[in-house]
Amino acid sequence: MKKKVTIRDVARQAGVSVTTVSQILNGKGQRFSKRTREHVLELRDKLNYVPDFNARNLILHSSQTIGVLVPSMSNSFFSSFIQGVQDKCRTREIMPLVFGANHDEKLERYYLTQLVARSVDGLIIASSTITTKTIDEILRPAHLPYVLFDQNGSRGGDRLEVDDYQGGRLAALHLASLGHRHVVMVMPNDATTNVHQRLAGFVSGLEEHHISFVPDRDVVSAKLTKRGGYEATKAVLERQPTAVFAANDEIAIGLMRGFKEQGVKVPDDISVMGYDGIDFDEYVTPALTTVQQPTHQIGAAAVQMLFKRIDNSAIELQRVFLPVQLISRQSTAKLK
Structure with missing residues (x-):
């Protein structure tokens, strides 16, 4: 050799x-x-x-690496998020180590411990299951800088948030403007803080148009996956809504397949809208109306916040708040 x-x-x-x-x-x-x-x-x-x-x-007293923990590597939202992380890391020749543990708290705790042992320079935590207790036990004793993404409800630390309340409200106003008055929302039972904000904004937007929405009656439970949406099809149709708002695009895409198999046409029989703005939205039929998050910008901004904390640990706690926007496509239409 x-x-x-x-x-x-x-x-x-x-x-x-x-x-x-x-x-x-x-x-x-x-x-x-x-x-x-x-x-x-x-x-x-x-x-x-x-x-x-x-x-x-x-x-250099630096590993030139950061750790990134996401809940799922298969979700297109996090693919774009990771791309933003990678692009920003290249500006400082930093190598991101990305892990997804599918909401397995034990596995995420293992990854955290291993990243600390390998002396990464900092962490971006986009996972919802990492708790304040875990952060207190593993990260703080190591004095390791970290940034939390808004779906994590842990206290303290630098945090990047998206205006999910306004996102939910935009969804409600869009459906109301099309004449829909009987709507449902599909979301998980164990929803994260940011998804609850989407629900709160959705309810508020409907109330602005005097549309009744009772969560115990009008929320259908489903996992944040295409399979979750597909399996929720029957429960949605039983409520006979004219429109459905999915907590993310993956659920919405699953619902659309389920509706097609049931002979229910989108948007002629039911309007469907999602949340996130993933690439697939433009390639399903009909193209999906959604509330778009700036996913690439979220990843880049999280890295920028982490760099600032690494460069100066004494700066005040950072809060970055990013906007969302409504993208209207063919999956929603005026009520006939």
């Missing part, structure tokens, strides 16, 4: 010290001549030198 090229090999061929090579490769070689800098960089490329990050991190 060919021996790996080391920084000492580069220094020896360049005729300079290891320290000189290290400073030039780390962007701190301004005090050296242009000729020396160019020579070192040319040798790096010629020899295919790849830095030893373990050695580099010992010098």
